[in-house]
Amino acid sequence: MIRNTLPPYMQLSSQLKGSIACITFLIATSWFLALQCLAQSSRTADHENTIPTMDSARAHYRITDSVFAGLSFKIKSSLPQEPEAYIPSHRMKSRKFDLLIHFHGESRAVMYAAKEFNASMAAISINLGENPTVYVEAFEDTSLFNDLLKRTVNSIEKKLKHPIQIRRIFLSGFGEGYGALRQIISVKSNLPKLYAVLLLDGIHAKYVLDRGTPERDSIDSTELQPFVDLARQAANPDSGIKFLITHSEIFPGSVASTTECSDYIIRQIRVKRISTFRHGPLGMQQLSRARLNHFEVLGFAGNSLPDHLDHLEALYHFLRATVRL
Numbered sequence: 001m002i003r004n005t006l007p008p009y010m011q012l013s014s015q016l017k018g019s020i021a022c023i024t025f026l027i028a029t030s031w032f033l034a035l036q037c038l039a040q041s042s043r044t045a046d047h048e049n050t051i052p053t054m055d056s057a058r059a060h061y062r063i064t065d066s067v068f069a070g071l072s073f074k075i076k077s078s079l080p081q082e083p084e085a086y087i088p089s090h091r092m093k094s095r096k097f098d099l100l101i102h103f104h105g106e107s108r109a110v111m112y113a114a115k116e117f118n119a120s121m122a123a124i125s126i127n128l129g130e131n132p133t134v135y136v137e138a139f140e141d142t143s144l145f146n147d148l149l150k151r152t153v154n155s156i157e158k159k160l161k162h163p164i165q166i167r168r169i170f171l172s173g174f175g176e177g178y179g180a181l182r183q184i185i186s187v188k189s190n191l192p193k194l195y196a197v198l199l200l201d202g203i204h205a206k207y208v209l210d211r212g213t214p215e216r217d218s219i220d221s222t223e224l225q226p227f228v229d230l231a232r233q234a235a236n237p238d239s240g241i242k243f244l245i246t247h248s249e250i251f252p253g254s255v256a257s258t259t260e261c262s263d264y265i266i267r268q269i270r271v272k273r274i275s276t277f278r279h280g281p282l283g284m285q286q287l288s289r290a291r292l293n294h295f296e297v298l299g300f301a302g303n304s305l306p307d308h309l310d311h312l313e314a315l316y317h318f319l320r321a322t323v324r325l
Contacts, residue, residue, distance in 0.1 A: 065115075068086065085156065097122045098117070102123065135180035170197075174201065182226050192240070201300075203247070224265060235295040244325065247298075271290045287299050287301050
């Protein structure tokens with residue numbers, strides 16, 4: 001039997017050392033587990049809460065118009081919320097219209113885009129909520145888009161008190177509105193009706209975790225396939241449809257970013273992204289560009305909420321850019 005021959009104060013020190021080592025181990029383990037939980041929660045948190053709400057690095061000019069001359073009215077439809085329609089006053093005598101159907105975001109930007117467009121344009125704004133799922137579910141009924149078109153034309157003719165003809169249909173979505181666009185373009189019979197599709201900093205997909213290791217995430221490509229198919233069609237020189245994607249540098253964490261999703265589509269179409277620096281609309285700064293015939297992706301600087309909102313405010317500019325594709 002071996003006796004402890006250390007002095008009492010030395011024995012006490014050894015006990016303390018053992019306790020300190022145990023406590024240190026527990027703290028380290030708890031911290032590691034906390035980091036794991038934090039990493040996991042970042043995948044499920046509301047991504048809008050993870051980006052800065054302020055930015056002073058760049059100017060973020062805003063449309064100052066608050067009152068728009070013309071006709072504003074609601075359209076009765078099967079959607080959870082009634083679409084808001086607008087016809088600029090200087091276009092009310094027209095009998096041929098381009099039609100802008102926009103999903104998600106303040107209708108003021110949509111009205112301004114219609115007013116500033118270089119041809120007679122009627123516009124409708126559809127806002128269903130702050131989650132792309134509500135837009136997806138709203139258009140699970142594949143007949144709803146055609147029904148919306150008919151109701152829109154009928155409502156415009158009733159308000160103007162004369163028949164009209166729709167020349168071109170522009171389909172645009174900002175932020176969460178991409179859910180509706182994905183559903184609409186997934187119906188092949190809808191595509192011949194469309195002249196152009198615009199995704200304004202709003203294309204996301206889920207991550208597919210590889211054994212739960214965030215560093216090895218991959219994108220759920222099934223959610224992007226309708227956009228890949230549309231891009232491939234627009235990239236054809238003989239295509240009758242145009243497709244424009246704009247994106248910021250925001251990385252939500254819970255879902256694949258607009259940059260990651262755009263990069264995926266570019267790779268599938270085998271288009272080269274070119275680094276560039278150009279001054280964009282309303283103080284925006286363009287950093288990159290990828291284009292093949294009638295398909296184009298424009299990348300812009302910024303990872304804050306004001307940078308995100310820039311894309312909606314600049315709808316008027318991107319409409320004109322789409323026509324030039």
